[in-house]
Amino acid sequence: MIVSQILKSKEDVGVVSVKPSDTVADAVKLLSQKRIGTVIVSDDGNSLDGILSERDIVRELGKRGASCLTEPVSTMMTAKLSTCSPSDTALDVLEMMTNGRFRHLPVMDGDKMVGLISIGDAVKSRLAELAMEKDALEGMIMGH
Numbered sequence: 001m002i003v004s005q006i007l008k009s010k011e012d013v014g015v016v017s018v019k020p021s022d023t024v025a026d027a028v029k030l031l032s033q034k035r036i037g038t039v040i041v042s043d044d045g046n047s048l049d050g051i052l053s054e055r056d057i058v059r060e061l062g063k064r065g066a067s068c069l070t071e072p073v074s075t076m077m078t079a080k081l082s083t084c085s086p087s088d089t090a091l092d093v094l095e096m097m098t099n100g101r102f103r104h105l106p107v108m109d110g111d112k113m114v115g116l117i118s119i120g121d122a123v124k125s126r127l128a129e130l131a132m133e134k135d136a137l138e139g140m141i142m143g144h
Contacts, residue, residue, distance in 0.1 A: 001089065001090050001125040001126075001128065001129055002086065002087055002088065002089055002090070003084055003085065003086050003087070003088045003089070003090070003093060003107055003115075003117060004086035004087065005125075006090065006117055006121050006122070006125050007086070007107060007114065007115040007117070009125075010115075010121065015040055015113065015115060015116045016030060016034055016036060016039050016040065017039055017040040017041065017042040017045055018030060018039050018040075018041055018042075018052070018073050019041070019042070019043055019073070020041050020043055020049055020050070020072060020073055020074035020077070021072050021073070021074065022072065022073050023069065023070055023071065023072060023073070024052075024057060024060075024068060024069045024070070024071055024072075024073055024075075024076055025069040025070065026073075027039055027052055027057070027073050028057060028069065031054060031057075037053055037054050037055075037103065037104065037118070038051055038052065038053040038054070038103070038104040038116070038118075039051070039052050040106060040113070040116060041073055041074070041077045042113075046112065046113065047113070048081065048083070048106055048108070048113045049074075049077070049079065050073075050074070050077030050078055050079045050081065051077060051078050051081055051104065051106065052073055052076060052077045052078070053078075053102075053103070053104065056076055056077070056078065057076065060076055081106060082096055082100050082102070082105060083105065083106045083107065083108045084096065084105050084106075084107055084108070084117065085107065085108060085109065086107060086109055086114060090122045090125040090126045090129065091126065093105060093117060093122045094119070094122045094123070094126060097119050097122065103118060103119040104116055104117070104118050104119070105117050105118075
């Protein structure tokens, strides 16, 4: 399965973003309300300035304490991002995430961000592919 197909299956879920100037506390509140693990950082809602995850926040809380919650998101976000394209496969995405040790990947169509894929999305897709392959092989063996 390719990324564009995975995104279609989650059309009801938009990409949640915050502005670089928003406080980390604002981002934490949004993560909690939406029950998600990552927000995109975007000044205009379309560009990709960075990404901020629960892990990023917890890491800084551990280092610096609660005072970091009043800082702008731009001080804590990851600005150097890996991205994927709609034509990448679930396996490509899983390899990128495993090698980079991250769990969310913005999907870019040229310069435009078209979605966000999580490791859960990619695993679910890959498991569905494997189940179909298994069924097809069993059908061949059984003569169906």
